[in-house]
Structures are given as structure tokens and as C-alpha cells.
Amino acid sequence: MLKINNLHASIEGKDILKGINLEIKPGEVHAIMGPNGSGKSTLASVLAGREEYEVTAGSVDYIDKDLLELAPEERAREGIFLAFQYPVEIPGVSTTNFLKTAVNQVREARGLDALDAVSFLKEMKAKMKLVDIDQALLSRALNEGFSGGEKKRNEIFQMAMLEPKLSILDETDSGLDIDALRIVADGVNKLKSDSNATIVVTHYQRLLDYIVPDFVHVLYKGKIVKSGTKELALELEEKGYDWIKEELATA
Amino acid sequence: MSDITIENKLTEMFDNWSKESVHLDSALTQVRKNAIKSFSDLGIPKLKSEAYKYTPVQRLINKNFDFSVSNQAAGWTKDACKEEFYQDDKANHLVFINGEYVSDYSEIRSTDDLEIKTIDDESFDQNAEIKNLMGKTRSIEKDAFAALNLAFFNNGLFIKVNKNKDAIDTFVYHFVDSESGQTINFPRILIIGEQGSRANIYEKTFSKGSQNVLALSILEASVAANAEVRFTKLQQFASNEYTIDGIYANQDKDSRFYTNTYSISGAVIRNNIHINIGGENSEAHMNGLYQIAGKSHVDNNTSVDHMVPNCYSNELYKGIMDENSRGVFNGKIYVRPDAQKTNAFQSNNNIVLSDTAIVNTKPQLEIWADDVKCSHGCTTGQLDEEAIFYLRARGIDKKSAKALMLNAFANETLEEVKNEQVKEEIEGIILNKLHY
Numbered sequence: 001m002l003k004i005n006n007l008h009a010s011i012e013g014k015d016i017l018k019g020i021n022l023e024i025k026p027g028e029v030h031a032i033m034g035p036n037g038s039g040k041s042t043l044a045s046v047l048a049g050r051e052e053y054e055v056t057a058g059s060v061d062y063i064d065k066d067l068l069e070l071a072p073e074e075r076a077r078e079g080i081f082l083a084f085q086y087p088v089e090i091p092g093v094s095t096t097n098f099l100k101t102a103v104n105q106v107r108e109a110r111g112l113d114a115l116d117a118v119s120f121l122k123e124m125k126a127k128m129k130l131v132d133i134d135q136a137l138l139s140r141a142l143n144e145g146f147s148g149g150e151k152k153r154n155e156i157f158q159m160a161m162l163e164p165k166l167s168i169l170d171e172t173d174s175g176l177d178i179d180a181l182r183i184v185a186d187g188v189n190k191l192k193s194d195s196n197a198t199i200v201v202t203h204y205q206r207l208l209d210y211i212v213p214d215f216v217h218v219l220y221k222g223k224i225v226k227s228g229t230k231e232l233a234l235e236l237e238e239k240g241y242d243w244i245k246e247e248l249a250t251a
Numbered sequence: 252m253s254d255i256t257i258e259n260k261l262t263e264m265f266d267n268w269s270k271e272s273v274h275l276d277s278a279l280t281q282v283r284k285n286a287i288k289s290f291s292d293l294g295i296p297k298l299k300s301e302a303y304k305y306t307p308v309q310r311l312i313n314k315n316f317d318f319s320v321s322n323q324a325a326g327w328t329k330d331a332c333k334e335e336f337y338q339d340d341k342a343n344h345l346v347f348i349n350g351e352y353v354s355d356y357s358e359i360r361s362t363d364d365l366e367i368k369t370i371d372d373e374s375f376d377q378n379a380e381i382k383n384l385m386g387k388t389r390s391i392e393k394d395a396f397a398a399l400n401l402a403f404f405n406n407g408l409f410i411k412v413n414k415n416k417d418a419i420d421t422f423v424y425h426f427v428d429s430e431s432g433q434t435i436n437f438p439r440i441l442i443i444g445e446q447g448s449r450a451n452i453y454e455k456t457f458s459k460g461s462q463n464v465l466a467l468s469i470l471e472a473s474v475a476a477n478a479e480v481r482f483t484k485l486q487q488f489a490s491n492e493y494t495i496d497g498i499y500a501n502q503d504k505d506s507r508f509y510t511n512t513y514s515i516s517g518a519v520i521r522n523n524i525h526i527n528i529g530g531e532n533s534e535a536h537m538n539g540l541y542q543i544a545g546k547s548h549v550d551n552n553t554s555v556d557h558m559v560p561n562c563y564s565n566e567l568y569k570g571i572m573d574e575n576s577r578g579v580f581n582g583k584i585y586v587r588p589d590a591q592k593t594n595a596f597q598s599n600n601n602i603v604l605s606d607t608a609i610v611n612t613k614p615q616l617e618i619w620a621d622d623v624k625c626s627h628g629c630t631t632g633q634l635d636e637e638a639i640f641y642l643r644a645r646g647i648d649k650k651s652a653k654a655l656m657l658n659a660f661a662n663e664t665l666e667e668v669k670n671e672q673v674k675e676e677i678e679g680i681i682l683n684k685l686h687y
Contacts (some may be wrong), residue, residue, distance in 0.1 A: 016498040048644050049644070050640060050645075051640070054337065071643070071648075071649075071651070072643040072644050072654075073644075073645075073646050073647055073648050075644075076643070076644055076645055076646035078394060079646075082644050083567075084641065084644075087641070088635070088637050088638045088640075090635075090638050090641070090642075091659065091660075091665060092656075092659025092660060092662065093655055093659045097655075098642065098645070098647075098655065099645075100645050101647055101651060101655060102642070102645040103646075105646050105647055105648065105651065106645075106646035109646070141659075146592040160517070162645065162646065204455045240594045241672065248653060
């Protein structure tokens with residue numbers, strides 16, 4: 001589904017990603033872990049098409065397409081979804097109104113008819129249950145004045161509405177208490193299927209108790225320096241990141 | 252010729268006009284004589300004038316208009332006008348042609364709620380209210396263009412909303428024709444909202460012709476105790492149209508006055524709004540949007556005078572400027588020493604979409620009372636790139652993402668427009684302009 005090959009990226013002339021290799025197949029959950037500043041969020045941003053980042057080398061193939069050629073909205077329509085670490089507050093635009101525009105533009109690109117008001121509402125109600133989100137919240141301006149938990153829940157709700165093939169959760173656990181974390185993780189798990197894949201970007205192992213990864217990768221100084229199964233995450237939790245740094249220094 | 256000032260030229264024209272026998276004796280002619288004298292004394296604001304700092308009216312008028320040339324006959328027929336009316340059988344539809352109210356073209360549906368009259372020599376003579384109020388709203392005497400309008404207007408419009416009546420909507424249409432030459436218009440409206448009455452007035456303009464048009468409009472409103480007047484104006488002009496517009500209002504106690512001004516296009520638009528809150532527990536609301544492109548220049552100059560205690564004023568103006576347009580906002584809040592417990596708020600927010608658009612914004616607070624709540628805020632910026640990326644990351648194309656955000660930004664100014672048809676129309680115009 002996704003094949004990242006020797007990906008290099010920089011921002012304002014500063015190299016952040018220095019040769020990422022990663023392959024993701026349908027049905028898989030990959031966790032990307034690593035200390036602060038290792039390039040985790042950059043990787044998520046580059047995949048979603050954030051334009052401040054410049055890809056200086058490498059390629060990303062996504063279902064037979066050159067992902068790096070696509071505009072952010074084209075990626076979204078092709079099934080890439082980025083759950084933002086810091087969802088943006090947009091005054092005056094209601095979540096409902098925004099999502100209707102998004103869902104219909106995505107549907108159009110996928111060759112489906114636009115949803116009318118009634119079917120959209122029906123669809124929304126069904127997906128609201130999934131992340132336990134309140135109708136009142138959705139008629140308010142997008143993320144404006146939402147608590148941290150509400151913002152993240154709204155991200156997962158949008159994910160449910162857009163039915164992506166590849167979801168990238170960027171530090172979705174940051175700013176969440178344990179209850180909110182569980183609700184968000186539940187939502188993600190319910191959306192999981194054999195045909196879609198998930199990348200979970202996280203600093204802590206905590207989220208991986210709830211969203212169980214098939215593979216864990218450690219990103220350090222812009223490279224994946226270690227890959228393993230979920231046990232690797234537990235090891236990192238226990239020992240921190242220093243032992244990896246040391247291992248690399250001695251290697 | 253160049254040493255003859257425009258003021259002298261206009262005074263001379265007026266003198267010639269007033270010497271015609273039909274005008275000699277009327278009471279209105281006397282008022283006009285005083286007005287032309289005031290105009291001559293005040294003079295058209297010069298470049299040095301602080302109030303017209305960014306809008307060089309004298310130069311614009313000198314360059315584009317010749318007052319000694321009369322307007323040609325307008326080619327708007329009754330049917331052509333009627334075709335442009337809003338679909339509303341229960342409303343009043345009032346027609347101005349080249350600045351003159353034409354009762355014959357108008358459709359007045361209710362004489363119970365409202366009294367509607369032409370302001371001319373005869374009605375001025377007979378109607379004490381017109382005589383007592385027209386040209387006398389506080390502060391209007393300082394406005395040279397209001398004086399000029401008073402001297403030269405022909406067939407003004409008088410609307411009185413009867414006591415305790417919740418009046419039907421009133422639409423005022425200005426039909427302008429500049430096909431066969433430049434056109435200079437002096438539309439004038441006087442509104443009285445009697446005690447406990449409510450009125451909604453909507454104004455818009457239709458133009459044909461491509462010669463220069465100058466509209467020097469005046470609206471005066473007298474809002475009695477516990478009355479409410481809502482006034483909405485859509486300014487969508489062609490690039491040959493210049494407008495200097497004045498709204499002056501006096502408010503009595505427990506009253507509410509609203510202005511909603513949407514400036515969409517035109518060569519130059521200057522809006523002067525002056526509200527005098529002269530009775531306690533009253534509210535004044537001023538909302539406006541200038542969403543402009545090309546070389547359009549929109550200058551909103553507003554002031555609210557809190558003369559008495561316990562009143563509220565709120566002002567929200569928003570600007571979206573593209574290409575080489577220029578938006579000017581000057582908002583004055585004046586709180587007199589006696590006007591304790593005043594709540595006065597003002598905000599002006601601008602989004603600039605091009606490198607060449609210009610915004611000049613200036614709040615002006617003059618507060619002489621010590622127990623008040625007053626605030627002002629102005630912002631000028633570009634669209635939030637992070638927000639645009641967020642919307643795009645959900646599959647919304649860049650253009651729609653911008654439109655969605657700008658639309659939300661602009662729509663906040665529409666909250667006080669009560670007529671759904673008008674609101675939808677303005678929303679549509681806003682949205683349409685966003686999909687450039």
C-alpha cells in the first residue's frame with residue numbers, strides 16, 4: 001500500500017529526514033516512536049503533503065501512485081488521512097458544514113454521488129456513536145474552544161467520515177487524559193479493517209496499549225534505526241531511548 | 252476656468268436655479284439657500300482634511316465630474332424597474348431614478364403601517380415633521396455633501412413608521428442611467444420611526460451606462476422612544492460609479508438603530524455614518540463588510556455619540572481586499588461626560604489577499620465619562636495557512652478552503668439582516684466573489 005524509499009526532507013534548509021525506508025501493507029498498524037526532534041511529525045507532515053517541507057531525495061509510492069506528486073487534497077481523496085497533533089481552530093466554519101464539503105469533494109473524486117443533507121446527517125449520526133461525540137459540538141465552529149480531548153475526538157470522527165485507506169495519527173495521545181485516550185483508541189480500533197492501514201506516531205508507549213501495533217519503528221535523527229514488534233515499544237517504555245542512542249554510538 | 256472653485260461654480264448654479272420664478276417663494280427654497288451657503292462655507296474637504304485623508308474627494312470630483320452639465324433623461328421604464336424588485340408581494344417597493352423618488356414607479360402596499368411621501372416644495376410646506384427634521388439631524392450641519400444634497404436634491408423620500416406598528420419590509424431601489432452622459436444624483440431619504448414602531452429598510456442600486464456616476468446620498472433617521480429602525484444597504488456599483496453616502500440618526504430613549512452596509516464594488520465609496528444616542532437605554536449597531544477587488548476604494552467613516560448614560564453601541568466592520576483595492580475604516584466612539592455606564596464596542600478585521608491591496612484602519616475613542624466599558628480592536632492579516640492546510644488535508648481543494656474561511660469571516664456581519672431574501676442575496680454575492 002505504502003512504500004517509502006530513502007526519503008529525505010528538509011525545512012528551511014535544515015535536513016530532518018535522512019533516508020527513511022518503510023513499507024506498509026493493508027491491514028497493518030505501524031507505530032513510529034522516537035525521542036523529541038527525531039523527525040516523527042515531519043514524516044507524518046510529509047506524507048500528508050504539508051508544503052513547508054521540501055523533499056530532497058527518495059520516493060513514496062502509494063497504491064501505484066507517486067504520492068509526492070499529489071496536492072494535500074488529492075492525497076486525502078486518495079485515502080490518506082492525517083489526524084493532526086494540533087487540530088486547527090477555524091472560527092465561523094461549523095464542523096458539520098466543513099465536513100459536508102470535505103465528504104462530498106472526496107466522494108466526487110472517488111466517483112460517488114454527493115450526499116444530500118438527509119443522507120449526510122444519517123451518516124454523521126452513525127459515525128458520531130463511534131467516537132462518542134456530541135451533536136452540539138459539531139454544530140459549533142470547527143475546534144473553536146474545544147478541549148484537547150474534544151479536538152482529538154473530532155479528528156477521529158472526521159477520520160470515520162472520510163473512510164481513509166491509510167490513517168496517520170500524529171501524537172494523537174498528547175494532551176489526553178486516560179478516559180479520552182481510551183475513547184479515541186476505541187474509535188480507531190473500530191475503524192480498523194483488513195483493507196486499511198494505520199501509522200501511529202507517538203512518543204509514549206501508553207497509546208499502544210490501546211491501539212496495538214503489528215510493527216514498531218524507532219526513528220532517531222531522521223532515520224529508522226530499529227524495527228520490531230510491539231515488544232519493542234514495551235522495552236522503550238521501560239528503558240527509555242538512551243539505550244538505542246548508546247547502541248548506535250557503539251555500532 | 253481653473254481658478255473658479257467648484258464651490259463657486261455650484262453656488263452660481265444654485266443662484267441661477269433659485270431665480271426661476273417657480274422656486275422663488277417656497278419654504279424649501281429658503282432651506283436650500285441656507286444649505287448652499289453652508290456648503291460654500293464648509294467647502295469640499297481638501298486633501299489636508301483629516302476625515303478624508305485617504306479619499307481625495309476634491310480631486311476625484313474635479314477630475315471626473317462637471318456640475319454644469321445636467322443629467323440626461325434616464326431610460327428606466329416602469330416595467331424595467333419592476334423586474335428588479337425582490338419577490339415580495341407584502342413589501343413596499345420604492346423607486347428612485349437618478350436620485351429622484353418616483354412615486355408613480357413605486358408600489359406601496361401598506362398605508363396603515365407607514366406613511367410614504369415625496370419630499371418637495373408642497374409637502375415641505377405642509378408637513379411639519381419634514382420641516383422640523385429634514386437637514387436637522389445632529390452633526391449633519393458639518394457635512395458639506397449633506398448641505399450640497401439639501402441644496403440640490405429633487406423629490407426626496409419621506410417614510411414615517413406609525414406609532415406601535417411593526418411595519419412590513421420596505422425596499423428602496425436606486426435606478427441609475429449614465430448611458431448618454433455623466434450623471435450626478437442627490438438621493439435623499441428621511442425616516443421617522445414613531446414611538447414603539449419597528450421598520451426594516453433595504454436599499455440597493457441598479458445601473459446602466461458606462462459614463463461616470465456620482466451619487467451624493469443622504470439618509471436621516473429620527474428614531475423615537477422604544478422604536479427600532481434597521482437599515483441595510485447593498486453597494487454593488489460599476490467601476491464608473493462614485494458614491495458619497497451619509498447616514499445621520501437621532502435616537503430617543505429605549506430605541507434601537509441598526510445599519511448594515513455591504514460594499515462590494517464601485518470606483519470609490521465613502522460612507523459617513525453618524526449616530527446620536529440622545530435617550531437612555533438605547534442601542535446602536537453598525538455592521539459592515541467591504542469585500543473588494545480591482546481598483547475599488549471603500550472608505551467607511553463612522554461615529555457614534557453617546558450623549559446620555561446607560562446606552563450600548565456595537566460596531567463590527569470586516570474587510571476582504573484583493574488585487575489593488577483599498578479599504579479605509581475610521582470608527583469614532585464619543586462618550587460625553589454625562590454618559591456614564593456606556594457600553595461601546597468596536598472591531599474592524601481585515602484580510603488582505605494580495606500584495607497590492609491596502610488597508611488603513613483607525614479607531615478613535617474619545618471618552619469623557621469615567622464609568623464606562625469601551626473597547627476597540629482591529630486586525631489585519633492574511634488567511635491562516637495552517638487552517639487552509641487543515642481543510643485541504645480533509646480533501647477540500649485550495650480554492651474552496653479559502654472560500655469556506657472567507658465566507659465564514661464575512662458572514663458574521665450579516666447577523667442583523669432580517670430579511671431572508673436579502674440575506675441570501677448578499678450571501679450569494681459574497682460567495683460568488685470568493686470563487687474568483
